[in-house]
Amino acid sequence: MVTKERLAEFEDKFKGEIKEKKALTPTQILYLVDKKDLPDMAHYLQYHPEFDESYYVMGIGSDERQLAGKFAYAPVINMLDSSGKRENFYVILKARLDKDNPEFPSVAQKLPAALWAEREVRDLLGFKPLDHPDLRRLIVPEDWPEGVYPLRKDHEYNASPPGELQNAYKEVPADTSTVPIGPYHMALDEPAHFRLFVKGEEIVDVDYRGFYSHRGIEKIGEGRLTYNQIFYIAERICGICGFQHSCAYAMAVENIAGVEIPARAQYIRTILLEIERIHSHLLWAGVACHLVGFDTGFMHAWRIREDPVMWLPERLTGNRKTYGMNVVGGVRRDFLDYRKKEILDKMKQLRKDVENLYSIVTSSDILIKRAKDVGVLPYKVAKDYGVVGPTARASGRNIDVRRDHKVFAYKHIDFDVPVYKEGDVLARVLVRLDEVLQSINIIEQAVDQMPEGDIFTPIGKLPAYQESLGYTEAHRGEVIHYVLTGTNNKVYRWKVRAPTYNNLPAVPEMLKGYRVADAPLIIASIDPCYACTERVQIVDVKTGKVKVLNEAEFNELSIEASERL
Amino acid sequence: MVIYLLELSLSLFVLGAISGLVLEYKSVIRLSSAFATLASLSLIALIVEAYGHLPIKGEILGTPIMIDGLSLVFLTIIGVVGLADAIYTFNYMDKYEKLGKAWVFALAYNAFLASMVLIVTTSHLVWFVFWWEIMTFSSFVLVVWDEKDSLWAGVEYYITMHLASTLPLLLAMAIGYSVVGSFDGMGFSDVAAHIGTLSPGLVKLLYASFLLAFMAKAGVVPLHFWLPPAHSSAPSDVSTLLSGVMIKMAVYGLVRTTFFILKPTVTFGYLVAMLGVVTLVVGTLYALKQTNAKRLLAYHSVGQMGYIWLGVGIGITLIGNSNSTLAFIGALGLTAGLFHALNHALFKGSLFLSAGAIEYASGTKDLNRLSGLYKLMPWTGIFALFASLGISGVPLFNGFVSKWMIYEAGYYSKNFWFVLGALFALLISAVTLASFVKFYNSAFGGEPNELTSKAKEVPGSMLIGQGILSLLCLVIGVFPAIALAIATLPVGKGVITTGVLGLSFHSIYFSPVLMAIVFGVIFVAFLLLLPPKAKETAKPWDCGSTLFPEATYRLRASDYYRPYEKRISAFYALGGFFGDLGSEVINRTIAAYVWVGKYFVRTAEIPWVTVKDVDDLRDGMTLHLDDALIMPVVRFVKVVGILSKAAVLLVLIIVAAVLAALIW
């Protein structure tokens, strides 16, 4: 709930530019503003003295020519109140852009956090961010022709125009040699290309090129599937944070429908979210060990991940991953009471195993040596880039959506959010290890407190052309979905922003000044999830051909994506 | 006969020297190189001729000649390296055609070689010094050849030589003369005979001045600073002579003077050996940092000189020892030192020629910009590799045998300091290896880049030049007997028994041939057992990235061993400190001079100039003491206006006085 005076100041400051204001939900305020002051507003909000943890979340670009005859570009700021009152809320600054010449003053020139968002809208919608620092193409592949914008409504989702190869890479700095990491490299579990410019083994500069695993998710979602069908896609955005995505999506739609889902459903979602978190962190710990050549740690971490961590959801949901539990308005399947004990036992076993694992991992001090004072990300940089999740918390950012926005059952459960100041890889490791223990707490509490009652409130027809945000704290940070409904239960615009999307741009900053030997560890230390980051249009980089996806194929693809780990 | 051969080669050198009269650049170069080649050949003939019956005495143009084992070792160096270098020069010097002055080259080049021949053959101290000076002089002319960055290097070299090498030698010569008392009586043996009559102080002075002179010429730390710039900025064929032959003259001088004029004393020996150890450590560790091909090689010349001095030092210390075993070890050390000098001449000569070939073909000697030359100049590549392995002391190459002998000598001396020295020598040779891995791979490894892709294999004569030396590295490495036959001459037979199969000295035995057979058999066996089947080619694995900058996909020379150098940065810091100290001393001296100089110059006329350096003083008007005394009088007289009359008056007075005296 946001009180007037919190916003009054802002509204006075930009009185002239603010055309219209509406509260999508009590904590989501949307301003319809004039485009020319976007940078100032965004900057003002992000660096507001009373909201020092607040950050730039994402930039939504949408083709609203059918609604308003104009394009729309909407930066979103997550306002985190540091005055103790914890009145946190999202601000959406929506600006309409001319339909023939969709140009706007770049927010990125003031906020590095907006760099990727604006490169994305340029690639996909053909917007023109003025004085953007670096407008190389980000998402569409090297051989995608200029002037073809897949996310515009008038672009057929399966059209694949021919184009010729063009260079979107940085120049090689003088007196350096180049070391590629990826697309195919032992250190990466998904395709991505880091181009390290090194002097000896010291990294001078880094170029990143990714989005090799685009799938037509947003485009396919828009205008073709109904809001319930989209769950299939939403959950398959990523094999690891699938449930997070589906929850975030569900939340957005439920906000639009204006329903509050039953308490029991909220608890069930919470438990599964935490199980997923534990799974992800263990998996990551394993990978990290492997990267520094400590395979024993790797093996043990993954052993624990098998049982109990994946054993449990199989019992609860029928799937080891990709639970498929969500439905708009609640969950599909209820937990039978006798499962409660099972969960608690497994949690006990898990706690033991995890502590055992820690002792194994920390037994080799070389591991600590490798992680300490490496890949440092200072607080300020973390804020500028709007870094989220454990990466941010390791740099002293005290942010956590679960707590700050009181999603689902977390409001009833007490847990603390580990924060470290150091900002190096070791801090990121520690944050995650702490979080595993926290999650176990949360699950046990949740199982105890879980109320009786039904697990689902039906939702009828959705109102047309309503918009809202949904969000959860995934294990990599804030997952956020934006939904704009269309006519008859279709979705007009569905925008997904995974945490890695905010974290990845900060990686080059972490790499600079460290050694080639550190690079894999540093890259891995943000626990990058390319599958999440790189949704949108499907293009096979090799051939440049677009595959037409029906739902079935689509599921297979998603399953592959999840099995890639 | 031998003397005739010597005269023949000298006269050929003279012909080469005056071949400048032909004027046309290319033909001058060709002609002088041809004569130099012939002269070197006749030198080699001389060696063969003289081998059986040493020593040989004689006289050429009034300079007494004495050829003994020691001279023969160094004549071999001059002959072989000179031969290869002269052949190499046929085409190499075309690079400098636009500079003209071919006749100067002919003159200096031949004079350089001839002077060194005379240095090692004369038995007369004054002539020794004379030819020594000629050598320095002509080498200076050759060093400053390209007249660009070499100028300063050359000046630095020449001045250093004059201060630290010529002066002490002149002093030593004077002291020698003071006991002999006649110009003709300045033969080594005569001086040695009279040395007893000197006061101990003067004897010490004699040792000191000889040591200093040869340290400076050999580039022994701390007098090595001139060497890298001079060797790296000279034309490569000259660098070869400088590094391959000239600095060996210092070794010759050291051995000659120590054993034939002075007496080898223990302290002197220790001094030499320790200087050697310090030098080999400093030189080689600095070489590790270099990225300029020729600078790298030059620093290694310093390092290798350290090895030689270590060997010779052990020799000087122990050879006079009462314990026969130790005396024997001393002889071994001396032999090892001389042998290493010979080997160093071979591989370092070859390496400099290769560096020259690289520069000739690609136009740069900056290792950072080179790449993939092996594809384009395979022969140079092979030769460079052999020479590199030779200098790194890899078994089956010549460097190994001599280094091994030095280690053995140092070790069996049973003297902790020598053992330590030998150990350091051993460790440092790993550093040598490292820096040649860098030298070879950054030039020849990888694929050609846009700079080197235009390069092509150098002309035949240059290849022959490299080939002679670098193949000798391999041959001597496998059959050391060939070279040892000569290297053992100075200490006489019996120290080391060498056969075709191997070399042995009291219970120590090593047979490179056996080693070669073992290695070769295994190698060939595996090659036959599992012949490499690699038909299909592919471009190097770049992680499947698109539009990848292939040219930068390799380690640059300046990036090698960064962590290691960081580890030992303290050492480099120390070196830097001493460097600064040196330059500081020089600056202070100049400042002091300027301060004094102010009193010799009236700077009042110079408007708005604060005198900082000598050049400012030059614009002033020089003052004279007597002026200061007499000019006032003169001015006064001038004011009175009768100066000319006064002069006449003066004359009249004198004449009058004379007349008066007459009439007396």
Add this chain to the structure above:
Amino acid sequence: MNSTIFLLSFLIPLALGLIEFKLDKKKADIVMLISALSSLALTSYGLAVFLGNRGIYHLVYIHSQGLGEVFGFVVDTMSVLMAFIVSLTALLILLYAIDYMSPTNKLNPVESGKGTFYGWMLILEGAVLGFLFSSSLLSFLVFAEVIAIATWGVIRYYKTPNARQAANKAFGFINLSMLFGLLLVVVFGLVKYHDTSLYALGQLSSKATLWVFLGVMLTAITMSSQFPLYSWLPDSTEAPVPASAFIHSIGAVEAGLFMMVRIVQFMNGIPKTAYYVIALLVVITQVMSIFYYPLQKDAKRLLAYSTIAQVGIMYVALLGAILGSAGGLQASVYQLFNHSLVKSLAFLVAGTFGFSFGTFDMKKIKGLRWILPGAAVGWFLALLGLAGVPPMGLFLSKANVIMTGTMAVRGASWIEWIPVLLVLVDATIFFMVAVLWMKSMLFGEPSYEKGKISPLMYAVLIVLIVVMTVSPFLTLHLTESIRFIGG
């Protein structure tokens, strides 16, 4: 031993020199050539004859009761060789002068008045030759006076204020020194012994020896511009280059030393005091010149200071002689021969700078090897030669000086080592200065357009280079026959 050869060899130049004043242009050249050539011919013939039957011949021409030996000859290796070298150098210098003293000269073109120049030069040459053979202090005095006058004449030749001043200075200094030195000695000799013959020097009492020595020394060191009165020599570079070349290589400077050598040759039992006095003066001179070298930017002045130092070195050798080693005499004379050749080369090369670029400022001259290759080579050799680098002769003579010096002072107190070691220091400093100047002058971007000098000048330079390189090896053994004569 027929000595008329030598008599003619200096009378001809003196006579023809007087005629020259009336002539100019071609005629002057011809007359000059005649005299110079003839004197060279005579001296060389004399040399040949002398080498045929060596010895020390003493001939007396004029002898009077009151004045004892007024005019006579001492013909020995030293004087004969010296005479030969003087006439040879003189010829070369004068040949050079033919083209140098011409309208094409950039620095100071000469339209007319060559005659006067030749006149003075020939008189100078004649006087020097006469001086060499003189056998009595009296004739030394007379010839010295002539030398002084002729020097005055050539220095003031351009008649610029500086030239006049320099000329007067040279004249004044030399005469001053004679007034209190040689003149007194001569007067003293005449009054007391009625004889000034060199041969008489042997019989002097040690006290008298000391005073005579000091008196002569005063004049000698002034003529050869050592410490107390030295500055006339640097200033004398105002003279035309050939003149300077003459003065510096075989003129008053060397005459002074020559006289000194003669004195030492004939005296015996020279007291130690004399040694210390002269040693002191020489040391001071050396140190001074060490300080002067780097301050010069004018080529000729640099050479002038080097002359001072070089002659100083000759005196150092003489010190050895005073301590009683004949080697000292030899070394000193040997140094004298080599120096005169190298120095004349140096001056003639420097002359080409003025001739073709119109400046002697070494700062202004760059890239010499591109614009005047011949001069570049000459300059290179001349400077290094002066610094004592082989194969140029000064290396051997300096080595000689040091060796004999060391032998003389071996076992003596450290003080007596100082002059000997100073020779090394001096050589080194000059060497550094020379090398640095060469670096800046010979190479790099040319600062003037291509200069040209006449073939004759080239020829002279080449001949000089050859002679300079060869002669040391020829004269080395000849000088060894120089011994003490007196007593």
Add this chain to the structure above:
Amino acid sequence: MMERISIVGIVAGVVITALLPPFLDGIARRVKARVQYRVGPPIMQTFYDLQKLFGLPSLRPTENKWFRVAPYLALASAFSAAFLLPYGKWVPVKFSGDIVVFLYVLAMVSVAIIIGAFSTQNAHSNIGGHREMMMLLSVEPILGIALGIFAFKAGTLSLSEIPLKVPASFSTVLAYLLLIYAAYAESGFVPFDVAEAETEIAGGVLVEYSGRLLGVLEYAMLAKRLVLLWLLSTFLTIPILRGIQLTGIAGGLVVLVVQLILVLVAYPIIAALEATNARYRIDQAVALNTRIFLLSLVVLAVAAVGW
């Protein structure tokens, strides 16, 4: 020359150096698997791997022929080094004063690998090569000094005589520790496997190699490890057994067997060490080595003092 060669030694050397390494590696893999709660591959797995690799053709990333020759050079060097070591009482090729030879020949393995790695235009393999060189640079001194101390104490430079003569003393004990460390580091076991470092530089020196060439290269590396281990076991065995009068064939065999047993015991321990360690960064490795090097100088001084 024949008296320098021992046929028995050669046979033993060939058999042991050729067959033991893959077998040992198999054991190591098994041990690691156990530590990681895995079943692990069969003991013979490394043989199968090599067999497979030998069967496959190789790709050629460069025309530079050293790329193809290098693996064989490495292998030959490793075997030559093995031939200098005593097997029982038999030394295949016996020089006196061959410690130096041994060190150099051993270094040749790395040199060959490095030349191969640098012959290609590939930063990964170049970095691997220069790491290998740096390891050599920082470990070789320690090995050298350790052996130097033995030699100094034993009074000979002959590899086969040192163990017979080396006295038991304080410095010798320290020298053993140094030797063990140096051998372990030189063999490139974890945490010193910086030159291959698969997850960092994609296999480093190996990245461009494939098929048979890769097989030969890995074989060479394994052989080198064995040689070092054999050196160690020799230095441990003979001093222990020299007290007991071992004469004739039997004695020789006994020594040989003990050597073998030592090796077989040592390898699993090494494997366990590997399994419980992460990889050093190159600068950390070099730092550690230089520290040990300084320590070894102290030990040398101790030896010189005579303790």
